[in-house]
Amino acid sequence: MDAVPDADVDITDALVRRLLASQHPDLAGLPLERADNGWDNVVYRLGDRLGVRLPRRGAAHRPLLNELRWLPFLAPRLPLPVPAAARRGRPAPGYPYHWAVVPWFEGRSAALARPGERDAYAAQLAGFLRALHVPAPGDAPRSPVRGVPLALRAESLAARLATGRLPQGDTLRAVFAEGTRAPLHRGPALWLHGDPHPHNMVVHPAAAGAPARLAAVVDFGDLTAGDPASDLAAAWLHFTARGRSVFRAALADGSGRPRHDDDAWLRARGWAVHLGAVMALLPADDPLHAVGRHALRQVVEECGSAVSGLG
Numbered sequence: 001m002d003a004v005p006d007a008d009v010d011i012t013d014a015l016v017r018r019l020l021a022s023q024h025p026d027l028a029g030l031p032l033e034r035a036d037n038g039w040d041n042v043v044y045r046l047g048d049r050l051g052v053r054l055p056r057r058g059a060a061h062r063p064l065l066n067e068l069r070w071l072p073f074l075a076p077r078l079p080l081p082v083p084a085a086a087r088r089g090r091p092a093p094g095y096p097y098h099w100a101v102v103p104w105f106e107g108r109s110a111a112l113a114r115p116g117e118r119d120a121y122a123a124q125l126a127g128f129l130r131a132l133h134v135p136a137p138g139d140a141p142r143s144p145v146r147g148v149p150l151a152l153r154a155e156s157l158a159a160r161l162a163t164g165r166l167p168q169g170d171t172l173r174a175v176f177a178e179g180t181r182a183p184l185h186r187g188p189a190l191w192l193h194g195d196p197h198p199h200n201m202v203v204h205p206a207a208a209g210a211p212a213r214l215a216a217v218v219d220f221g222d223l224t225a226g227d228p229a230s231d232l233a234a235a236w237l238h239f240t241a242r243g244r245s246v247f248r249a250a251l252a253d254g255s256g257r258p259r260h261d262d263d264a265w266l267r268a269r270g271w272a273v274h275l276g277a278v279m280a281l282l283p284a285d286d287p288l289h290a291v292g293r294h295a296l297r298q299v300v301e302e303c304g305s306a307v308s309g310l311g
Helices: 013-023 058-077 115-132 150-161 169-181 234-238 241-250 262-280 287-306
Strands: 032-037 041-046 050-055 087-089 099-103 190-192 201-203 214-217 224-226
Touching: 013 032, 013 041, 013 050, 050 058, 058 099, 058 115, 115 201, 115 214, 115 234, 115 241, 150 169, 150 262, 169 262, 169 287, 234 241, 234 262, 234 287, 241 287, 262 287
Parallel strands: none
Antiparallel strands: 032 041, 041 050, 050 099, 087 099, 190 224, 201 214
C-alpha cells in the first residue's frame, strides 16, 4: 500500500538539459544534479542557488500550476522563504508539463532530525502557519483531500487500519472518530500549505548545542483553501508533547487569545491519525515512514484510554 506512483514520463538528466537549453539557455551550463525523485515531482539542483522542479505524472501538473500562480502572491506575506518560481518552463517535445526553476535552500530535511530536535522550531512553524492561515480568495485552489471535512477521509483510514500493520488500531479509530464528531470549521476558507510535514521543512544544520531552526518551507503542491485543522496536524507529525505545547501557545493572536478552538484541535488530531497512517505504511527507508510512526505514537501516548469511546 502507498507505493510511490509510477511516472508518466521518463525524466532524465539529458531531458532537463534540453529543456534548459531551449527555454533558459543562460542557465543551461550550470552544474545539474538529481536531488529527489518524489511522489509527484523530480527535483534537480542547478548550480549553487537554484533547483528545477518537474512533475513526473499528470496528477502533479495542476498542483504545480497552482504554485506558479499563487506562491509569488503569498511569499511576501510569509516569515520564511518558500519556493516561488524564479523562472517558468513550458511543455516541450518529450515533456508534456509545465515546470519551474526555483530557489535552492541550503539545509536538510526536518524529517531527518529527531523529534526532540524539531521541538526547537515549534514557535517558528506556528508563526509561519499563523501568517499563512488567512482568508483565501474565492478562486483559490481547492483540494479533495486537504482542508475538507475529516469524515471524507474515513474510508481511506479504515483501509489502512485493516492492514493490521498499525499498532493500537482501536485507539487510533477512536481518536479519528472523535475528530469527525467535532463541529465543522466555521468561517471563511483559509489558505493552507496542505502538507506541512517535516519532509517539507528545510532546517539549518545545527551546530553543536544549537537549536534547530527552519530555513524554508517547501513543496506547496497541496496548496489549498479550507479548514486549517489538516495543517494543524503538524503538531503531532513534528513534535513531542513539549513542542506541541509551545506550538499551540505560539498560534495565539496578538492579544494572546487562541486562534483555534478545542473543536479545531480535535479535528487536527484526527487528521494526525489519518496522515500518520498514510506515512507509517510507506517503505521503511522513506523518511516519512518514521514521521508517521512518530505521529501515531504521539497520539496514542497523549490520548490513551482518555479518548471518548475507548471506555
